Every structure is written in C-alpha cells, then in structure tokens.
Amino acid sequence: MTFPHLSLVADPHDRRGLHRTDDAWLEREWADPAGRVLVISGTRVRPGAEGLEWLSTSEAPDGLRLLLGIRDEVTWWAVIVPGEVARAEPDRWLPLRGLLPFLAGDRPGEAPLVFHAIGLAEWHWSHRFCPRCGGALLPRAAGHELVCADCGKPQFPRSDPAVIMLVAAGEPGAPDERCLLGRNHSWPEGRFSTLAGFCEPGESLEDAVRREVLEETGVAVGEVRYFGNQPWPLPSSLMLGFHGRALSEEIRLEDDDVEDARWFTREEMRRQAADGSLVLPGGVSISRSLVEDWYGGPLPGSW
Incomplete structure (x- = not known):
C-alpha cells in the first residue's frame, strides 16, 4: 500500500551541509545561471498560475540567501526578503499550509525543498535575539546557523x-x-x-x-x-x-x-x-x- 504522506518527502535533495561555510563554493554556485531560487517574504511564498515560481539567481532579489542543496545537478536556494513585501499583497502570498495543494502534484522533489526553505524562514523569523543575553543574532553557514553578536553563542534550527x-x-x-x-x-x-x-x-x-x-x-x-x-x-x-x-x-x-x-x-x-x-x-x-x-x-x- 502506498501511503499518501510519503509524496511530500519523496526524492529529497542533497543538502550539501559541508559546503555551507565554503564561501568560494557558495559564490561559484550562485553565479551558475542554472541555479534556482524560491523567494520567501517573511514566511510566505507567492505561487504563480502553474505552481511555485523558482527564479534564476540573476532574477532573485537581494535578501538572506539560504542554501537548500543540489538535486538533478542543479543548485537550489531560497532568498528571504522582508515580510512587508507579502503584507502589501496578502491575497497572493501564502503560508505553507496554503501551498500544500501545489506540492501534491506531479513535480517530485519540490516539497522537500519547500519544506526546507520555509522551515528555515520560520526559524529566522522567530529567532531574532539571543536567548542567553538578548543580543542580536547574525546568520552564517548559508542560513543554517545564527550566532549572537554579543556573547557569541550559536543557535541552530530545531524541529x-x-x-x-x-x-x-x-x-x-x-x-x-x-x-x-x-x-x-x-x-x-x-x-x-x-x-x-x-x-x-x-x-x-x-x-x-x-x-x-x-x-x-x-x-x-x-x-x-x-x-x-x-x-x-x-x-x-x-x-x-x-x-x-x-x-x-x-x-x-x-x-x-x-x-x-x-x-x-x-x-x-x-x-x-x-x-x-x-x-x-x-x-x-x-x-x-x-x-x-x-x-x-x-x-x-x-x-
């Protein structure tokens, strides 16, 4: 029996965790025109008429870059832009629950990428200050780590x-x-x-x-x-x-x-x-x- 929930975790991407601190590798991959980027405003995504829109790196706006990984020899990214962008068009930018119908279609491997991207975006949105001293948290490791600017304590995403x-x-x-x-x-x-x-x-x-x-x-x-x-x-x-x-x-x-x-x-x-x-x-x-x-x-x- 095939279980329906497995469609959302099928064909996962290679997260390339060891490359998250390799700045030269990251810049080289970002310069590759084949790379694809999901734009997230705060914690929301704007789907297009035929599903989620993945831009080329040259089309992507400025923002916090998140390395998602490699799938089908393509490097996949997300860019977080301010939440004000989504608030200006509240009917067009959807939270993850609103995106689920787009992720249950015939584009295998997309859901793990989106879950990865929005999970990180939610974490960045809710973790802005150090829980130890209240200092500002600064991103590193391609968006997978936050470090306190004052006490130096690192924070990592958790489930x-x-x-x-x-x-x-x-x-x-x-x-x-x-x-x-x-x-x-x-x-x-x-x-x-x-x-x-x-x-x-x-x-x-x-x-x-x-x-x-x-x-x-x-x-x-x-x-x-x-x-x-x-x-x-x-x-x-x-x-x-x-x-x-x-x-x-x-x-x-x-x-x-x-x-x-x-x-x-x-x-x-x-x-x-x-x-x-x-x-x-x-x-x-x-x-x-x-x-x-x-x-x-x-x-x-x-x-």
Whole structure:
C-alpha cells in the first residue's frame, strides 16, 4: 500500500551541509545561471498560475540567501526578503499550509525543498535575539546557523517532536474493531482526525502517545507501535506516527482542545466518509496514512 504522506518527502535533495561555510563554493554556485531560487517574504511564498515560481539567481532579489542543496545537478536556494513585501499583497502570498495543494502534484522533489526553505524562514523569523543575553543574532553557514553578536553563542534550527496516533480497540482486523478519532472545537462539523500532541522533556515517544491520548480522551493505551514520520514545518514540527492499542474504551473529555471523540468501525468509517458526514484528514498528511493503514485501503473524501 502506498501511503499518501510519503509524496511530500519523496526524492529529497542533497543538502550539501559541508559546503555551507565554503564561501568560494557558495559564490561559484550562485553565479551558475542554472541555479534556482524560491523567494520567501517573511514566511510566505507567492505561487504563480502553474505552481511555485523558482527564479534564476540573476532574477532573485537581494535578501538572506539560504542554501537548500543540489538535486538533478542543479543548485537550489531560497532568498528571504522582508515580510512587508507579502503584507502589501496578502491575497497572493501564502503560508505553507496554503501551498500544500501545489506540492501534491506531479513535480517530485519540490516539497522537500519547500519544506526546507520555509522551515528555515520560520526559524529566522522567530529567532531574532539571543536567548542567553538578548543580543542580536547574525546568520552564517548559508542560513543554517545564527550566532549572537554579543556573547557569541550559536543557535541552530530545531524541529519539535510531536506524536500523532491511531488508537484501536477490539480484536485486530475483526469486524467490530474500532479506531479512535477526535475533533477540535474550531473545525467544521463532521471533521475528525487522529489525536496528536507534543513530546515533553524527559519523555519517551511511546509515553507521549499514552499521555496525550489519556489527557485528551480518558482512554488508556498499552502497546504502542511506530508507523512512520513526516516533517511538518507549521512552523517547526516533526510528526512521529504511531499505532496504539487501547486498554480501556470509555471516553472522558477533559481537555479543552478536544470537543468530541468517537470510536469508528471500518464499516462506519467507510459509510460516513462516503456520504460526507465524516470528513477525514487530507491525503498529504501522515494522519490520513495512519487512518488508511488501519482501514486497509483508500477512503473517499478528505479535508
């Protein structure tokens, strides 16, 4: 079975991390007319009529250069320009979530480049001052490092580990086996998804799964099995997918983030997804892959 979320990480680029501090190599690659550049205003990108626009290096505006790497013998870059550019045309410049429909098409390898670029842009936007002394942070290493102008402490991009889980109850594969889905109070009627939450300091990923499910729904989880992962720079998460086996089935909603949670059999899920009363996560998300892996195949409808 092909999982839909893998399309966003397929055919990744060579990040060339060892060249990020080689100024001569960087200048030589920037001078190559074959190089391609994604322009980011703050943390937003302006797509064109046929998808994302990659400029040549000679067409790129002045700004902070980010080396993304090499793919298909082409060097790929991003340039960050001030956020005022996007604010002047708010309807044309989109955040990463608005770009996802452009990244699910027939241009393999583009999504990892865009995730890399916007993830760095989000980091630069949110890390302007040193957390140790409050001094100004200056970029180096082709945008992959910040160093304090006052105390010299370096800062590096980080991804926050978040667990996302499909919890099932009953005999595996049996007709009455059920999976647990929840919904946020801000979502449209009928939209449900797998549960998720951030891993806390000193906590294993498996224990994070058990804690989050218990806190959000009151359901105790025993066995936890790793499924896969997906980079999700919205703004800086790494989604770590798991399947869990419930030890209890009574639902108690005590977390304000979860408005409703329900158990669904495969037949209930198929029927409700087909008639639109159940709206499942989008195909590019690992949440969708977790649901369809448990269900055993593709399902109709999505966000």
